[in-house]
Amino acid sequence: MGTIRNISDLAVMAGVSPGTVSRALADSPLISAKTRERIQAIAREHDFRPNAVARNLRTQRTGAIGVVIPLGHETGQHISDPFFMTMLGLLADSLTERGYDLLLSRIIPSDPQWLSRMASSGRVDGLIIIGQSDQAATLDAVAARYRPLVVWGGHVEGQVHCSVGSDNRLGGEIATAHLIARGARRIAFFGDPRAREIAQRLEGCRAAMAAAGLSHALQLFPTHLVADTSHADIVRFLGEQGKDGIDGIVAASDVIASSALRAMVSLSLHAPDDIRVIGYDDLPIARQTLPRLSTIRQELTAGADALVDLLFRRIGGEDCASFVMPPKLIVRHST
Amino acid sequence: MGTIRNISDLAVMAGVSPGTVSRALADSPLISAKTRERIQAIAREHDFRPNAVARNLRTQRTGAIGVVIPLGHETGQHISDPFFMTMLGLLADSLTERGYDLLLSRIIPSDPQWLSRMASSGRVDGLIIIGQSDQAATLDAVAARYRPLVVWGGHVEGQVHCSVGSDNRLGGEIATAHLIARGARRIAFFGDPRAREIAQRLEGCRAAMAAAGLSHALQLFPTHLVADTSHADIVRFLGEQGKDGIDGIVAASDVIASSALRAMVSLSLHAPDDIRVIGYDDLPIARQTLPRLSTIRQELTAGADALVDLLFRRIGGEDCASFVMPPKLIVRHST
């Protein structure tokens, strides 16, 4: 009748001590089957469940993993970005499978303490960061002291934090080489290299251009990731091109490439005839653009699994290295 | 040097009592500016932050909102579904703005206790459920006792739980009427009516057919939401149509509509000439199909804001009604 508020109420009701109730509810072998069943019956009947916060405090673990999206270089960008969403969904599936919940934080790291605040709050058992943004140094600093931390993004020599991601440099190189093979000569790279992954893709792009003797013909257009504003920017950029304008676009992401394709439509430019366009990620949207987008595939499902796997290894005390996945060229109709 | 583990360590270090430290860190006016500054300086220097779990236990609030996606009728469906993802991103943005975190759970409610487990775990200050699935009864039962709970989905007379969503019946009616106006006579409804929203859309669809004297010409095809399997199913369904087959599809969601369009391509059927197709939701993907998808727009941004707003009103003790938004016909090129 009276609602059961805590384990002591239930103990009174069952005529035992709180400790016994706790053990009974946890199926401890120290409690006889008879009392255990009796206590569990009462709990079931009153729909009682022990308070998780108190348990967390006592046991020092929470059953939750924090997923953080730092938006250092893109204050306007929303979590709703398709890449984040896709990654987030995959992580949620993978963590749920292991019985963990997922605590989501979107953070604009103006405060340099953003990461250690999450790490030392005791609210999560581990942290997954999606994208290094321009915070690689902060990540390294925290990773040095806080073990259960893995990052989606690029890997560089000597990096402290454990990362999972594709070989961005190679991916950028493959993308650019493909564009050149398709006849592009004057190429623009669309993307903001303040994010490490993107800087690496640009690096690969430069390498491919150099290898073809086209170094002079590469333009960099650091467009924003926010779809709404980028569209107008891209239209302006393309409009400013003279008659010897660019004939190829290496986009740092499918989202950017898709914006570029739409901008081209409004300028009556046609892909691939006028400008060849290639994206990066191979998100579902790459199959829905018009024309369908050639891109560099990152295996996000494998990536999410790797992130979760490495994280739990680190929680378990293991010390494991970064994981770099091979990028793969997907040719569709935009190149 | 010695790491500070808790407020007492810091108290010893500062030569004060733990209580004073707690107040100082919380900027309590009871503490003199001098001691407060001294204590905060030590905390900053050692990068110390009070344990959130302990605070939650004491204050009985967590600063987190649970977002749950019940997949009652679709065990295969993943969180990665574009609708969920979009909604989730919007909620995350809106909650972050209010300083709350978001605890994500994907749940397959085989266990009827799924909801009250979340509600009574004490881990969240409130609950947002995305979609009633086939769990409307469970939702009503829990909502009767647990106040801070709001649901995205359909509203029916006498419903206990507080919901936010578009007028699904009207939306279905508008969509169907539009198809009829465009010349469709033999219409199929694609969607699984076990979910309440979808049942309401179907009801509207039936009403519009009846109003046009076409009741006999409505087919129901309860396709799954999972994109991968639905495609083959839809191809089969369309293939089984004779020469007097359907000439209109009312899809219960944009995702389904987009699958239908792809299935039509592989059967050399053309929209809108052979079959007119209309979706529901107006997700970003509706603008990226070929041809672009006519659909019924739900203002998801407004919806997410309303969900969060109502939730906090309920947390504050207010008792507020469901919120039904008007659906809006968006005509593109598929009808």
Add this chain to the structure above:
DNA sequence: CAGGCCGTTGCAATCGTTTGTCAATGTCTT
């Protein structure tokens, strides 16, 4: 100069669990 008041700080209870220790009970062996 004494009494009262105010601004600061310390004390200790509390939130709801988990879990190590230990007493009490009952069973089995010799």
Add this chain to the structure above:
DNA sequence: AAGACATTGACAAACGATTGCAACGGCCTG
């Protein structure tokens, strides 16, 4: 029949903060 031994469950100490209340000192005022 008595001691060894296993069960069983009670007791109480954590976990790490918050917060009402009491106490303390200094200052002002009459």
